[in-house]
Amino acid sequence: MIENTSQRLERYKRLIEISRDLASTLDLDPLLNRIIHAAKDITDAQAASILLYDDTARELYFQVATNPSPMMRGLVIPMDSIAGWIVANRKAVRIGDVKNDTRYFKNIAKTLSFATQSIMGVPLITKDKVIGVLEVLNKSGGEFTATDEDMLSVLGAQAAIAIENTRLFQQSDLIAEFVHELRTPLASLSTATYLLLRPEISREQGEIIIHNIHQETNRLNALATSFLDLARLESGRVRFQKSSFPFQLVCEECKGVMNSKAEESQIQIHLEIPSDMPIVQADREKIKQVVMNLVSNAIKYNRPGGQVTLRAGQEEKSWYFSVTDTGPGIPEEALPNLFQKFYRFKGMETKTTGTGLGLSICKQIVLGHNGRIEVKSKVGEGTTFIVHIPN
Ligand SMILES: Nc1ncnc2c1ncn2[C@@H]1O[C@H](COP(=O)(O)OP(=O)(O)O)[C@@H](O)[C@H]1O
Ligand SMILES: [Mg+2]
Incomplete structure (x- = not known):
């Protein structure tokens, strides 16, 4: 089906609206959900999903899809799959029939319990780093077109920026709170060491102070560990195995x-x-x-x-x-x-x-x-x- 100019204009208008919407969402999960629904919408696809790339573990894993299955979140996708190819080559992919493509990862279809015919995916790139892949599946009534690919690429670029923004926003929020929480134990450590240096402090009093210092440092340690755990979980970078x-x-x-x-x-x-x-x-x-x-x-x-x-x-x-x-x-x-x-x-x-x-x-x-x-x-x-x- 050939798209006429006014239809195409409609789609561009929709894309601009979506981009505005994305920029104002600062929570990761709702943001990702908006992105996949928008992707499905503007490309007339049956389903859409986002895979995130963990560049430390060099692994690609499922994060959200328009038709969620609880087991899917965290599912690791092999790097020799279509999505893996997109990450490695930083290029969009558009395939009419996945059955003819050896990169197709059948495990996904099994977990999704739905038959994939056509597929299109774009890399999500910010500051020269690939952070994931945005994919759409099964164009209604045919194959994805070059215009669909343009649309998804523009959306992908906006989505990548929005994802990075929520991560930064959450981090700065969390760091501000963390620093605030550090003040109390640091103040008591500072007082304790000041007291220890006073000549009139007895040995017994000194021992009590050292015991307090020991407890406060243990608490700081626990705080640092928990803080890192939480920061990783909140940024959506933790993979569930x-x-x-x-x-x-x-x-x-x-x-x-x-x-x-x-x-x-x-x-x-x-x-x-x-x-x-x-x-x-x-x-x-x-x-x-x-x-x-x-x-x-x-x-x-x-x-x-x-x-x-x-x-x-x-x-x-x-x-x-x-x-x-x-x-x-x-x-x-x-x-x-x-x-x-x-x-x-x-x-x-x-x-x-x-x-x-x-x-x-x-x-x-x-x-x-x-x-x-x-x-x-x-x-x-x-x-x-x-x-x-x-x-
Ligand atoms: N089983 C419980 N009974 C009563 N209060 C609880 C219980 N679990 C948690 N709380 C309250 O919730 C707060 C937060 O718990 P948590 O996040 O585990 O932090 P923490 O245990 O380090 O204080 C605790 O400080 C406590 O006031
Ligand atoms: Mg606790």
């Missing part, structure tokens, strides 16, 4: 690691995992990190002699796990803040040390699995965190 494993094992490992800490406060950790709990599919290490964070909180914010219970189960289209404690609980009005970076509930922060990043990391990992995390709490009784992950 899914595998199948029995969830029970992860719980036993966590219990093993956490037992000694729990025993210090005579807290017992119970596992209530049904024996018929099916094998789950997820990023094992990251899910373990979530369980560890939640169990560590449940021990930390508990009473001496208290209980921590780890449960799991299967739902219709997902599986879940929960961590329940017998701690002081969290007032209703504080619950919405818990998953915010650096937030620590005032009532307790004097008693315990922490970074306020644990739950933000949990949330990012759960979102990376297309799941959700919830909290229920009753002051004086305890708190339960529940995580649901789609199958």
Whole structure:
């Protein structure tokens, strides 16, 4: 079908609107979703997707698609695929029938559970670096045209800038908060060393101060590690490596690691995992990190002699796990803040040390699995965190 001038003008107008829209989105996930829907729209395709390129690991992996399948996010695409070719050659590709192209990666079609006929992709390049690939699949009623390729290239160029902007924006935001969080421990370290240098300080007093310095440096270390974890997760640069494993094992490992800490406060950790709990599919290490964070909180914010219970189960289209404690609980009005970076509930922060990043990391990992995390709490009784992950 030959496009007439006014139709083409319409498409250009649409493209300009989209570019404006993209420039004003500063959250990565919504931005990527807008890009793929726009790509699908302006090229009259059946589906669109974005693959991101991790230049440290030199790996290309799936990030979003217009028809999402939970298992697809994080799927590594071989570099000898069509998308890999686009990254390596920094050029657009337009193929009428993928069956005739040896670079076509059939695994994608399987995970997408949809038959690909035609495909077109452009590299996403900013500051001379390839950050990913934007692909559209199956032109309705024919093959992608040279005009489609122009359209997608313009969109790709805008999209790459917008992606880079959200990354920079998020980083600067996070760094500002991080620096702010550094001030308190640095101030107390500075005071401590000043006191140590005073001649009137006794040996005993000196030891107490050194102990404090030791604790503060440990906390700074934990803060730096958590901060880097969170920064990587938020920038969408973390790849989720899914595998199948029995969830029970992860719980036993966590219990093993956490037992000694729990025993210090005579807290017992119970596992209530049904024996018929099916094998789950997820990023094992990251899910373990979530369980560890939640169990560590449940021990930390508990009473001496208290209980921590780890449960799991299967739902219709997902599986879940929960961590329940017998701690002081969290007032209703504080619950919405818990998953915010650096937030620590005032009532307790004097008693315990922490970074306020644990739950933000949990949330990012759960979102990376297309799941959700919830909290229920009753002051004086305890708190339960529940995580649901789609199958
Ligand atoms: N199980 C819990 N019971 C009560 N309060 C909790 C619990 N888990 C988390 N919180 C509150 O949420 C805040 C944020 O938790 P988190 O992000 O893990 O940071 P951190 O543990 O380093 O303070 C904690 O400071 C605490 O006030
Ligand atoms: Mg914590």
